[in-house]
Amino acid sequence: MKGLKAIVTGAGSGIGRAIALALAKEGVDIALVGGKREEKLKETKELVEKEGAKCEYFAGDLREDKTLEDCYKSAKAFLGGLDVLINNAGLTHNSLLENTEMKVFDDMMAVNVRVPYHLTKVALADLKNSKRASIINIASVVAHSGYAWQSAYSASKHALLGFTKALSAEVYKEGIRVHAVSPGGVFTDMVKISRPDLNPDGMIMPEDVSSAVMFLLKNRTNAVIDEILIHRDGKQPFMV
Numbered sequence: 656m657k658g659l660k661a662i663v664t665g666a667g668s669g670i671g672r673a674i675a676l677a678l679a680k681e682g683v684d685i686a687l688v689g690g691k692r693e694e695k696l697k698e699t700k701e702l703v704e705k706e707g708a709k710c711e712y713f714a715g716d717l718r719e720d721k722t723l724e725d726c727y728k729s730a731k732a733f734l735g736g737l738d739v740l741i742n743n744a745g746l747t748h749n750s751l752l753e754n755t756e757m758k759v760f761d762d763m764m765a766v767n768v769r770v771p772y773h774l775t776k777v778a779l780a781d782l783k784n785s786k787r788a789s790i791i792n793i794a795s796v797v798a799h800s801g802y803a804w805q806s807a808y809s810a811s812k813h814a815l816l817g818f819t820k821a822l823s824a825e826v827y828k829e830g831i832r833v834h835a836v837s838p839g840g841v842f843t844d845m846v847k848i849s850r851p852d853l854n855p856d857g858m859i860m861p862e863d864v865s866s867a868v869m870f871l872l873k874n875r876t877n878a879v880i881d882e883i884l885i886h887r888d889g890k891q892p893f894m895v
């Protein structure tokens with residue numbers, strides 16, 4: 656994978672940071688795109704550079720169309736092309752439907768669906784020029800099942816999975832592989848804040864998710880894996 660060029664969104668923390676570090680270990684050049692906490696992106700950049708990889712960050716709120724487009728342009732100029740797009744940035748929220756403000760629903764749809772849709776649209780022409788193009792969308796087990804208190808989050812991740820399926824059918828003849836990775840509870844800031852009831856013991860770690868991402872990217876054979884579903888230890892198998 657050495658020399659491939661990748662964009663990872665929301666890589667200032669959690670799963671995105673773990674993916675950036677895993678890519679760095681393989682010698683991939685990385686642009687960290689999007690994220691409102693610039694200091695967190697800087698930390699990830701420094702960690703990635705310690706692995707010897709080329710890295711830059713482009714901070715901003717990707718819900719803003721112009722910010723997203725400017726971040727992409729700068730990232731493309733830095734990388735000089737694009738082989739891998741990891742749509743990871745995401746938001747979650749826990750509340751009953753009747754207590755959920757429409758603003759929360761709109762934010763969830765904006766960050767979890769509209770941003771990956773828009774960024775992929777902007778990046779597609781460059782991915783078409785790659786001989787090894789992959790798009791990986793970090794969905795969730797809630798893209799498959801419905802958990803109480805997560806109606807907005809679940810709706811957004813179902814939509815992201817639908818987008819993933821349709822896009823993969825649209826671009827596979829052009830050699831672009833599109834996958835979803837759908838984890839259950841991962842021990843990151845997101846889950847610490849939104850599900851303080853979950854016991855960290857036996858939870859999925861960000862590195863478990865980055866391993867699955869690397870598996871998809873490294874094993875580019877005739878056997879195509881559309882989606883990887885990852886559930887927590889302690890959950891019944893196949894009960895996402």
Ligand SMILES: NC(=O)c1ccc[n+]([C@@H]2O[C@H](COP(=O)([O-])OP(=O)(O)OC[C@H]3O[C@@H](n4cnc5c(N)ncnc54)[C@H](OP(=O)(O)O)[C@@H]3O)[C@@H](O)[C@H]2O)c1
Nearest residue numbers: 665668669670689690691692717744745795840841843845
């Ligand atoms: N943790 C879990 O249990 C779990 C399970 C399944 C799926 N996932 C998915 O995994 C992905 C990563 O989540 P995580 O667990 O690693 O949580 P996290 O540490 O909170 O990471 C989410 C990242 O998304 C970025 N982000 C949020 N809103 C953004 C916006 N408007 N513009 C640009 N970036 C934005 C955040 O950056 P800033 O805060 O700096 O803006 C942050 O770095 C998400 O898509 C999430 O839905 C998580």
